């Protein structure tokens with residue numbers, strides 16, 4: 001809007017004066033009939049929507065996905081149908097624990113949420129910059145996240161809360177190791193890899209299922225900040241990653257990621273589990289590249305900044321449940337929990353009809369009998385608002401889009417794998433991959449918060465480092481100056 005454009009009320013009525021309230025005499029008081037003043041103040045009071053309960057601070061951009069390799073034998077999803085085919089995308093990167101105004105350089109995983117506006121609906125891959133997660137059961141997620149937020153009494157972040165939780169959940173050690181390594185403070189959002197993290201499935205035209213993990217390899221190269229630089233930048237430029245991403249796209253320096261895939265049949269995963277003891281659907285584990293090599297798929301590029309941060313980046317609503325025909329889920333318990341959690345969060349955070357907003361609406365025909373509710377922008381017009389019951393025998397087999405049934409194993413119940421599952425080897429492998437300097441950084445980064453926890457928590461956590469690798473435990477003790 002230009003400065004000299006006529007201002008109107010939200011109902012389009014020209015506003016006579018946007019600078020001087022109507023008052024009884026030059027001193028006031030003000031008159032209730034100044035509807036423009038009242039509407040202006042009322043709307044201002046309602047500008048904020050609840051921030052995301054996690055991943056509140058973030059940056060987003062539009063882009064393009066281009067297929068470079070044929071994976072038609074793995075999936076019938078139409079976005080992969082031809083080499084060279086392009087699909088419009090939207091991405092949002094974020095930190096996890098901090099509030100909307102928190103610093104971009106905090107030690108935290110980074111969200112890596114991608115939307116593909118395909119011709120058969122929106123596919124959302126809502127991942128992180130890490131291939132694993134801290135826990136393997138969604139029932140622990142609210143407790144885990146509370147330990148990353150502020151202490152209810154002091155309103156301060158608390159190393160005691162964090163390590164009290166982690167030290168009793170050894171499955172977290174793998175990601176704790178990554179978090180406290182140099183990769184815990186990426187240098188902006190362009191210089192990090194992304195991961196779908198969970199095991200998903202792909203289904204081809206013959207109705208055959210394979211399990212996959214998605215990888216996004218940065219073409220900008222990995223760059224991380226030292227702990228000292230991250231702390232300095234948090235003070236000097238808390239919006240460092242936003243500035244970096246927005247600026248790069250604005251000057252035409254479009255960031256790109258190579259999209260790659262690990263692929264395994266159910267039989268291959270069974271064999272791998274029998275050999276390694278690792279559940280392939282356990283999100284605290286990775287599939288080693290030597291067992292399941294990365295296959296190239298395409299290029300993901302970001303090339304357009306949103307025009308309106310609130311409308312597009314703040315109100316975008318990603319959901320891991322958004323999978324298009326030719327794709328499916330897996331028995332990963334964390335993924336199963338997330339299939340519920342996101343849409344539910346957005347019904348509260350953005351509203352009943354959040355999918356009507358331009359950034360969330362599919363860019364393909366959309367029909368259903370959902371009607372009404374607050375802010376129903378596309379309400380189906382005069383079309384019939386109920387579905388009639390299909391003929392007997394017309395229901396699809398399997399899950400419905402040509403994918404086979406999912407075979408089940410064992411009976412229903414609650415299963416605690418602790419003490420039976422190996423939560424140490426992969427964490428140790430990650431430690432052993434680091435250079436000597438990176439190991440020193442990891443141990444120093446851990447020593448900071450661990451020097452603030454009580455001895456019981458400290459000893460419990462040190463025992464985990466020892467079990468992953470005795471050099472890991474020794475390194476942290478050295479950094480803490482304890483024998």
Ligand code: HEM
Nearest residue numbers: 052055092111112113127128133138141197337341345349
């Ligand atoms: C059971 C475990 C989890 C639950 C219950 C959960 C729940 C949530 C919720 C409620 C939101 C806010 C959604 C919104 O308001 O739009 C969110 C955001 C997010 N979560 Fe999770 N989450 C879980 C695990 C994970 C994991 C394992 C990853 C990555 C692999 C992840 C990545 C993200 C990302 C990237 C966002 C931000 C999306 C955006 O940019 O809008 N979450 N999560």
